[in-house]
């Protein structure tokens with residue numbers, strides 16, 4: 093009782109098992125994580141606690157408190173909860189499963205590298221548009237009477253995978269190297285399928301001692317994924333050694349060039365070495381691929397369900413690009429309020445992380461007036477925040493117009509998280525979403541082919557991506 097009283101409210105917690113029975117019941121009775129969290133928020137307020145066994149998990153489901161905690165006091169919440177097995181297998185390298193100095197160093201370097209790629213030469217915009225042109229040309233080649241039917245997630249998977257690969261190792265996937273993309277994707281998917289709740293909660297020494305086969309299988313799968321994603325980078329290291337490739341400091345081609353240059357200049361050290369480069373490449377692939385593809389696919393599903401939104405957005409885009417006589421560019425962003433609102437509404441609904449990552453609360457504190465003990469896990473629960481009707485009236489409705497009534501409302505959508513651990517690829521992802529949605533709407537009309545998933549009931553989650561969505565690209 094004393095422990096519970098030192099945390100925000102929540103359902104009554106039982107000794108040892110905490111709220112596990114209620115969690116199972118809410119998941120079953122509401123039909124999913126987002127609806128269960130929404131119900132808990134309505135019952136206990138914007139800040140509520142769920143006990144998983146003896147550990148309190150505090151969810152924050154309003155924008156102001158999230159900002160207060162993770163931005164104003166962000167320094168205190170830089171450490172994420174990671175599965176011990178991931179830290180062990182990855183030897184505490186990379187960015188997605190690390191904390192502390194190494195994480196900070198990788199984050200700083202990667203942000204700077206991405207920034208350099210976006211500024212001046214604008215490599216990012218160029219690569220995204222080149223990729224889109226190539227993909228559209230494939231679509232046009234297979235058109236019959238100006239119409240091509242394509243599987244949305246396949247189309248976007250390859251587009252997004254190609255953009256990331258070209259930014260990381262300078263190679264896009266052509267029709268004849270599509271199999272390489274699929275192998276990378278499958279290898280990563282397979283390696284993460286082994287990360288089950290059992291494997292992530294059991295202490296590593298138990299896994300290593302009593303479930304050695306399991307442990308070895310996971311470690312091997314991660315190693316295979318790393319080597320596969322990093323194959324181009326490893327080849328470049330060899331080419332540099334043999335003098336076949338020289339890094340041009342004034343014209344860095346990609347993330348790998350920047351990383352290797354750092355290693356050349358400062359010498360290999362604990363942070364910058366080949367092993368870390370391999371891990372960083374997998375981490376960036378992993379974090380940047382599925383998230384962006386899911387947003388694009390679920391976004392097109394929404395647009396097909398709401399064709400009037402496509403018509404309005406296209407009208408705006410035609411005006412801005414002098415009747416489609418040029419491509420839409422990132423510099424047009426301030427002239428396309430409707431497209432910006434449409435993407436914001438798509439991201440609010442896409443809810444690609446239905447359960448946000450937990451940060452460690454290191455000292456006793458107060459959050460939104462509630463006490464929170466040291467050792468509690470805290471997060472801005474993005475999926476619950478995005479269906480909070482205090483900000484978004486009738487949150488289940490897909491309605492880009494809601495932002496024209498309240499300009500500041502767009503800022504309340506935070507799909508990339510807040511604070512020190514917020515999304516590293518936010519600028520890249522925003523550029524991809526803007527250029528891909530905008531330019532596709534300028535080039536094609538879209539119609540459904542077959543059945544659409546209803547999205548009005550609840551937002552998507554990562555597990556409910558409309559994998560089978562097929563749509564018609566009708567050339568304008």
Ligand code: HEM
Nearest residue numbers: 376379380383384387449507508509513514515516517521
């Ligand atoms: C629509 C696309 C995307 C969405 C919605 C998204 C969202 C997120 C979210 C919610 C987090 C966790 C934030 C937190 O824990 O507070 C995150 C972390 C991260 N994202 Fe993204 N992301 C997207 C695309 C990308 C891309 C394109 C990249 C890079 C290639 C990327 C790289 C990362 C990395 C490295 C992290 C971990 C950062 C850290 O722990 O310091 N993301 N993302």
